[in-house]
Amino acid sequence: MKLLVGLGNPGKQYEATRHNVGFMVADLLAESLNIDLSRSGWKSVYGKGRAGDQDVMIVKPQTYMNLSGEAVGEICRYFNLTHEDVIVIYDDMDLPVGKIRVRAKGSAGGHRGMQSVIDHLGTEAITRVKVGIGRPEAQDPVDYVMGMFPEDEWKTMKEAIDGAARAAVSLLFHPIDQVMNEFNGQS
Secondary structure: OEEEEEOOOOOHHHOOEHHHHHHHHHHHHHHHOOOOOOEEEOOEEEEEEEEOOEEEEEEEEOOOHHHHHHHHHHHHHHHOOOHHHEEEEEEEOOOOOOOEEEEOOOOOOOOHHHHHHHHHHOOOOOEEEEEEOOOOOOOOHHHHHOOEOOHHHHHHHHHHHHHHHHHHHHHHHOOHHHHHHHHOOOO
């Protein structure tokens, strides 16, 4: 089974914020793969299904962003999954708005949700799909990620969310180098 994890914060007040891009991608994945995300467990909302011949579980941790690894770690232990079975999708301030970057490993780059996943899985070798949200020029980064996208960025972000979902599905069936070549830098 492959675990597709969208990072975000639970609650209506966070739904459309920059920091919830991972949840937005998870919702689109669930819709496109016809997987119902109505189950609760392992500190998460999740759904299980298939993509082609691959068993998949789409997960939205409900621990709040900075503790996301708690949920991912619990699920991996329960299903005896390794870091190689996990794909994490999240926002990245170091990428321009709407850019996608697929990586096989690396540091968290200051993203506390990803750092929590790394800490709980004990490795930086975790496949990830990052979606650029841009970096604020004069705004506090915390306020920025908890803010909503301005209307003029929504079209770009909707395309990026769709692209990130397609990249995550592609990772289920293709070597990561091929997926990186296809999606990195795309918006």
